[in-house]
Amino acid sequence: MSTNEPIIDEAEKYDFAAIQDRWLGVWDELKPFATADTPADAPRKYVLDMFPYPSGDLHMGHAEAFALGDVMARYWRGRGYAVMHPIGWDSFGLPAENAAIKRGIDPREWTYANIDQQRASFRRYAPSFDWDREIHTSDPEYYRWNQWLFLKLYEKGLAYRKDSAVNWCPVDQTVLANEQVVNGRCERCDSLVTKKKLNQWYFKITDYADRLVDDLDTLEATWPSKVLSMQRNWVGRSYGADVSFEIEGRAEAVEVYTTRPDTLFGATFMVVAPDSDLAEELVAGASEATRTAFAAYLDEVKKSNDIDRQATDREKTGLFIERYAINPVNGERLPIWVADYVLADYGHGAIMAVPAHDQRDLDFARKFDLPVRVVVQTSPLEGAEAVADPAESGIALAGEGELINSGEFNGLPKAEAIARVTAQLDERGLGHSAKNYRLRDWLISRQRYWGTPIPIIHCEACGEVPVPEDQLPVTLPPAEGLDLQAKGKSPLGAAEDWVNVSCPRCGGAALRDSDTMDTFVDSSWYFLRFLSANSDRVAFDVEEAKRWAPIDQYVGGVEHAILHLLYSRFMTKVLHDLDYVDFVEPFTSLLNQGMVLMDGAKMSKSKGNLVEFQGELDAYGADALRVTLAFASPPEDDIDWADVSPAGAAKFLARAWRVAKDVATEPGTSPEGGDRALRRATHQFLTDAPGLVESYKFNVVVARLMELTNITRRTIDAGAGAADPAVREAAETIATGLNLFAPYASEDMWAHLGHPAPVALVVWKDADPALLVQDAVTAVFQVNGKVRDRAEVATDISEAELEALARGSEAVQRAVGEGEIVNVIVRAPKLVNIAVKPRG
Ligand code: ANZ
Ligand code: ZN
Secondary structure, eight states: OOOOOOOBOSSSBOOHHHHHHHHHHHHHHHOTTOOTTOOTTOOEEEEEEOOOOOSSSOOHHHHHHHHHHHHHHHHHHHTTOEEEOOOEEOOOSHHHHHHHHHHTSOHHHHHHHHHHHHHHHHHHHOOOOOGGGOEETTSHHHHHHHHHHHHHHHHTTOEEEEEEEEEEETTTTEEEOGGGEETTEETTTOOBOEEEEEEEEEEOGGGGHHHHHHGGGGGTTTSOHHHHHHHHHHHTOEEEEEEEEEETTOSSOEEEEESOGGGGGGOOEEEEOTTSHHHHHHHTTSOHHHHHHHHHHHHHHHHSOHHHHHOTTSOOOOEEEEEEEEOTTTOOEEEEEEOTTSOTTSTTSEEEEOTTTOHHHHHHHHHHTOOOOOOEEEOOOTTOSSOOOHHHHOOOOOSOEEEOSSGGGTTOBHHHHHHHHHHHHHHTTSEEEEEEOSOOOEEOEESOSSSOBOOEEEETTTEEEEOOGGGOOOOOOOSTTOOTTOTTSOGGGGOHHHHEEEOTTTOSEEEEOOOEEOHHHHTTSHHHHGGGTTOSSOSSOHHHHHHHOSBSEEEEEGGGTTHHHHHHHHHHHHHHHTTSOSOSOSBSSEEEEOOEEETTEEOOTTTTOOOOHHHHHHHHHHHHHHHHHHHSSOTTSOEEGGGOOHHHHHHHHHHHHHHHHHOOSOTTOOOTTSOHHHHHHHHHHHHHHHHHHHTTOHHHHHHHHHHHHHHHHHHHHSTTGGGOHHHHHHHHHHHHHHTTTOHHHHHHHHHHTTOOSOGGGOOOOOOOGGGGSOOEEEEEEEETTEEEEEEEEETTOOHHHHHHHHHHOHHHHHHHTTOEEEEEEEETTTEEEEEEEOOO
């Protein structure tokens, strides 16, 4: 598919490589996108692409994402805005470390070499970045502020340490956040994740759970609805009630959380999470045989993860532990079981089981022969005569209906029953309404080298002591001599000189915390660092944040729909509460671009369908690549590289470029009096393009530019030709419009049109609505030379159309009457004469 031949046009040579060479140096000098001197009162937009991870050179996925983000950045400049469009690298993280281990080099070397390569590729690809704001999260100048942020959260009680059973990847030898466990496997290396008890650092994101859900309402119109629901589901807020159950032989009642207090009369047993403290306590009072069986069961349970445990299609396992709970509404004795489908750290780690109305409880009841009692009368399934008994059918009745077998509550519909049962429990002191969240606190500590050191010192006398702010950054020690693969402990712990310090509080011997931060901390606030990228005084300037933030347009892959966005939203809210920013949501609009596929599949080296970014860039040039990506489909859709034509895009660019080259009028020539039809086409583009860009219909904008180019070419080839002032107006409009997609060709066009660079900062011409009106003339319809009717018609009306209009006129038809039409003369657009002779 690749060819290294330049694109040759018959008449003129459009040589993308020469054009690239011509402008790169000029732009380096001009720095058109620097934002340092933006006037204080300028209208502003902040356009940001999710920053890349330096895993090698840029790939086609980057090519697409950055081309699309650049459309928005360039568009807003064309609309007269000062635009912040920075770039940096998310350069800490495991892959660098693993690559370094494999090659026996320092992770720094690998990381910064990749950054250099990506930077060089970016320069050629020419997104409109403000290069003066480049950041790398692995620079001490950056991660120093991660540490600062950590200390702010620590002061507020939002960063804390606790012992907990964490997800442990046995291959990567590190802790994983719940978010990084996919179907029970490590997100990175795909090995089965196990549980391990460790002392870990957490950020208290659960304090923000409600706001993380509620504030999504403000993004309803500007974020993809899929992302909004992924965010909502991740927080997983549910409403229900906490209900107290007395336990025989125990002083204190046990609380369970249920979203269905209306089904309380249908509870037939209780289930406790086997790995909870409660299970351990209750089982202590059971027989020795049961205690032994429980210990064996617990061992098994510890091997599986939360996701598998909750899978509905999983064979249910469990154990009766010889204890009983009392149902608070009817005094019934409910046997207590332990089973792994109940999780220790959700709700209260214990449930009331209602097998008739909850599928997992039903599966469990059927397996262990426990009673099933229907208490909500649901309607039969479509086509069925009656509701099947769940004990028989194995299908729990989850639907709506009225209560039965529920004493005084019989006859109430579900919603009302939930309210009434809860109110009554409340009155009797046996329950109250409650909320629950799936969201857990954010585990941020990692036992790895290549990350931000946690700025805490552990002193035997003083405990946890924060590193004083003026001693930041706590820089990473050199990797040399450290065992980066230290099993189950932090490599940093072995850096003797680094880890042994004196306590900032008492001066005694103390140890640095040897964990590093999850790299999602780095990316949770980087968009603010860009605003003061070079400051060694502040993480970001509060005034700059007021001026530029929040981000007006965020562009990136849907693979970040949950974690990165959730953490950024959390950090923004924290910074808001600490008075550093005056907004609560960081990204006002979000665009998720699709993927670039090859032959219907995700590209990968192993599949042999990898299209190399550099190869395409060499073959077709940056402009053709960018036009191809924008033109292929709406940005949210996937693009199959097998179906697109960068060569076709290059031809279009050559055509547009030659139009500009052919223009024969001087810069500043007034378009007045130019070809009306061309002027109309130009102003129609200027009218429609803003709405199209702002609704992300980039492919349509490219199509419209192609159309305008063709009309302009036709006008040059006919009539007044290249000297028609409307041709200049059209060519200038094409150049400024094309700049969104093809920075080089448009710059060259602009130069051929006699203007100085950069075209990217030229504000688009205003559309003139008066020019949109089609030119009209009055046509006269005659019958035997006598005027019978008139009509307003377009100047370019065809003869057939005009004749049809005349024949359709009622006045003409009346004049023709019963006569025979013998001749019709049509002079478009002004006249139709119908000759008629009487019949007979
Ligand atoms: C009785 C009941 C009857 C329930 C019914 C549901 C349907 P969400 O919506 O996800 O919050 N549950 C509570 N704690 C649990 C735990 N630690 N492990 C596993 N399951 C737990 O789910 C709340 C429901 O999940 C609760 O409502 C409880 O089952 C179960 F027809 O109580 B329900
Ligand atoms: Zn101390």
